[in-house]
Amino acid sequence: MQNLNKGNTGSSPESEPFSAEKYYSTQPEPARLKDTLDGIRKFVAANNEKGRRIVLVTSGGTTVPLELNMVRFLDNFSAGTRGATSAEYFLSHDYAVIFMHRQFSQQPFLRHYSHSTNPFLDLLQIEEPDTNSPSVFPTAPRSEIATPKVSVNTTPEALPLLLRVLRENKRVKELGTLHTVTFVTVDDYLFLLRGIAGVLGEKEGPGRRVMYYLAAAVSDFFLPRQKMAEHKIQSGKGSLHIEMDQVPKILKPLVNEWTPEGYIVSFKLETDPQILIPKARGALDRYGHQVVIGNELHTRKYRVVFVEKNASTNGPRGKSIQANDGASSYREEWVTIQEDAETEIEELIVARLVERHGKWISGRGT
Ligand code: PMT
Numbered sequence: 001m002q003n004l005n006k007g008n009t010g011s012s013p014e015s016e017p018f019s020a021e022k023y024y025s026t027q028p029e030p031a032r033l034k035d036t037l038d039g040i041r042k043f044v045a046a047n048n049e050k051g052r053r054i055v056l057v058t059s060g061g062t063t064v065p066l067e068l069n070m071v072r073f074l075d076n077f078s079a080g081t082r083g084a085t086s087a088e089y090f091l092s093h094d095y096a097v098i099f100m101h102r103q104f105s106q107q108p109f110l111r112h113y114s115h116s117t118n119p120f121l122d123l124l125q126i127e128e129p130d131t132n133s134p135s136v137f138p139t140a141p142r143s144e145i146a147t148p149k150v151s152v153n154t155t156p157e158a159l160p161l162l163l164r165v166l167r168e169n170k171r172v173k174e175l176g177t178l179h180t181v182t183f184v185t186v187d188d189y190l191f192l193l194r195g196i197a198g199v200l201g202e203k204e205g206p207g208r209r210v211m212y213y214l215a216a217a218v219s220d221f222f223l224p225r226q227k228m229a230e231h232k233i234q235s236g237k238g239s240l241h242i243e244m245d246q247v248p249k250i251l252k253p254l255v256n257e258w259t260p261e262g263y264i265v266s267f268k269l270e271t272d273p274q275i276l277i278p279k280a281r282g283a284l285d286r287y288g289h290q291v292v293i294g295n296e297l298h299t300r301k302y303r304v305v306f307v308e309k310n311a312s313t314n315g316p317r318g319k320s321i322q323a324n325d326g327a328s329s330y331r332e333e334w335v336t337i338q339e340d341a342e343t344e345i346e347e348l349i350v351a352r353l354v355e356r357h358g359k360w361i362s363g364r365g366t
Helices: 020-026 033-049 081-092 159-175 186-200 251-258 273-287 345-361
Strands: 054-059 063-065 073-075 096-102 124-127 149-152 178-183 210-214 263-270 291-296 303-309 330-336
Touching: 020 186, 033 054, 033 096, 033 178, 033 186, 054 081, 054 186, 081 096, 081 159, 081 210, 081 345, 096 186, 178 186, 186 251, 210 345, 251 263, 251 273, 263 273, 263 345, 273 291, 273 303, 273 330, 291 345, 303 345, 330 345
Parallel strands: 054 096, 054 210, 096 178, 210 263, 263 291
Antiparallel strands: 063 073, 124 149, 291 303, 303 330
């Protein structure tokens, strides 16, 4: 058996778990973080000036590299569909959207014509003027190729969606209400989240007009850089033993320190329906934010549950009050659609959140 961890192996009883502070002071920040945050600052300023509400949507799964010169990594489940779909609905409600997503995962508008489900190239039709045209791949000089006619090849049934996507994409581009940033590793994600929260929380910023919609699937365990093998892990030495450290729970500083006024929505994914609601309630107690949206792996496209604290048990930011009767401290709202419905569940999720956020802004929400 080989042990992957370099030097001292992981979180032995005597090694301290990573606090957020320790994490940020010991792990590497992504390249060009400052430039990325400058871009966010400009986007936020432009939309804040117009009085728009702003939402940070996180989407897709984070990875954990196993080597410094990375060949292998652990990944978290998420195609990014929830985040990309929700971002479209927030845009339709005139939110400015910071879409922070895993590189190559689903994106607003593009998701409708992704490479696997509805390939964009199938929409285009090409007509060559000369049926004997040489192949354009790889070498024919351009001057020898007569210009072909390219048209959109769509059926009457497929046209309404195509037009909707094109129109909405154009509208959003003209308004400048969508800004995209990417992450790959959990380090990228955590540094970006802290940096963006810092920008959104700046003085003269949007204050309560900010919502956090944390749909990304974030790794719970990671290999600190200091314990990583430098080079590709070699096979041939028997089984591999990896001991990972726990990623600090970042919702705590987000709620309590980074974004004192933001409206925060987190997600909880479980595969065992029995623990979904207890886990969601536990997260509300621990972090004191506004909503946990629970979903089960296999029904996540048709069924979610909003878990919130009742007003009387929600104390000042980050501090929940214990009610005498445990169960009545919380309220749950299930949102469901038929499996064959044309509606997407994100439309219903976002409509409910927009309403709650409105109350939060006017000081009437919890
Ligand atoms: O993208 P799809 O394929 O459509 O799938 C969507 C989804 C199922 C991934 C999505 O709906 C979802 O449930 N996302 C959260 C899944 C998850 O991994 O939850 P978690 O228990 O790891 O984290 C709970 C919350 O805490 C999340 O909002 C996360 O952003 C946050 N978190 C997690 C870890 C960490 N160290 N700090 C955090 O703040």
